[in-house]
Amino acid sequence: MHHDLTDEELLKLLEAPPRYKAPNLYDSELDRLITERGLQTVRQKRQQYFWKVIIGAIIGGIFGFVSSFVAPSIVFQLTLLSLAVYFAIGYFVGSHRSKLVSKTFKSGRHDLTLKMLPDAISWNTAWYPLTIKSLLNCQNIELNLLLNEGRILELEAHSRFLMAHINPARLQNSRALPRLQNNIWVSWMLAGRYLEAAEGFASSDLSKTEKHIRTIILNNLALCQVKGGDPKAAQETLDRAFAEISSQPRSPVRPNLEFIQATVYVEQNNLGAAEAAIDKAKTLAEKIGNSELQADCMVLSGRILSKQKRYDEAELFFKSAIEVFSSTDNTHYLSLCFAMHYYAQMLLETGDEKSALRSMRKILEYTQSYQQREENTCERIKQRLRDTSKIRTASDLITLGEREPLIELGTADN
DSSP: OGGGHHHHHHHHHHHHHOOOOOOOEEEEEEHHHHHHHHHHHHHHHHHHHHHHHHHHHHHHHHHHHHHTTGGGHHHHHHHHHHHHHHHHHHHEEEEEHHHHHHHHHHOHHHHHHHHHHHHHHHHHHHTTTTTHHHHOOOHHHHHHHHHHOOOHHHHHHHHHHHHHTSGGGGGGGGHHHHHHHHHHHHHHHHOOHHHHHHHHHHTTOOOGGGGHHHHHHHHHHHHHHTTOOHHHHHHHHHHHHHHHTTTTOOOHHHHHHHHHHHHHHHHHHHHHHHHHHHHHHHHHHHHHHHHHHHHHHHHHHHHHHHHHOHHHHHHEEEHHHHHHHHHHHTSSHHHHHHHHHHHHHHHHHTOOOHHHHHHHHHHHHHHHHOOOOOOOHHHHHHHHHSSGGOSSSSGGGOOOSSSOOOOOOOOOOO
16 A cells, blocks of 8 residues: 555655556556447437437328328328428437537536436437437537546546447547547546557548647647657647647647647757746637646746746646646546655655645645545446446436545645
């Protein structure tokens, strides 16, 4: 157990670059269950749609029969009209609900989005494939909510479940594939599996990928490369990404690219250029209200100031970042670990070994608590998959909203 480590062992961990990984719990059993249930729900959807066609035909027949007593010549037209109305109601209600969910999500009202999303997904699933566009939109919002909440395992499980819905013969040409693959690799990236994630992102056929997805993939690849210790490759990827958005000054990816650029400069010890890039990233992050990206920038600023021996200033940045990451229930597991690790390294440099060791023990306690929560999540997903009556859509695999809190951390030196 981590809490049994001696001070000497903790110091060795602290003197090395931070290397933290979330547990890889997506095992062969989970993959088998997801594939089986995914294919099963595809068959169920087809059966549901078949019966809707039958019901529509019956309704049309009834209208036609009734109308035949009045005007036999328009039986066929009324039958077609009733069918059109029947399916139009299904389509337009689904589309309307999807648009409302999308509007609510974009406005940042995630609590309300969570309340509206189940009904929207349920309706659009019931009318699939007529409402496939609306369903995909709702599922994409759901994936974004998983990402926002840092639900790494659930993000991968959800994406793989949706991939199981795609006909294997059409999988490679599916427009949904790049997005779903990106989600899986993002889950690896958030888990600290940078080399594996980088291989995934690098394997993408960008020529067949939509432009906005292409930029996101390049952004993610660059982040994995610099985090994986290859700033040179990251710079090459960044150059490609910046070229993609050269005509889009307000691209939503730009703040992240500027942050990654700053990180590359820090790794290259080009501190002046790093500070300029951080300022750009921080300004853009403030405009879009991305508090976690702002906190990431604070950590980089703290690292730069530490390198410059400006420890008092660095401490303020580290503490502010740790407070942000802690106040959001640590949605992105690694961000807090890295922030506390760099802060502990700074404390060690200033001679405060006691506080540095205390910070390291808190990090390790947190990682244990996080791992236990992920293991509980994995078992819950498997239990749901084993009970076929509980799984109709990918949404049934996950639980969005509040989770049990992890250990209270506060600031690192308390």
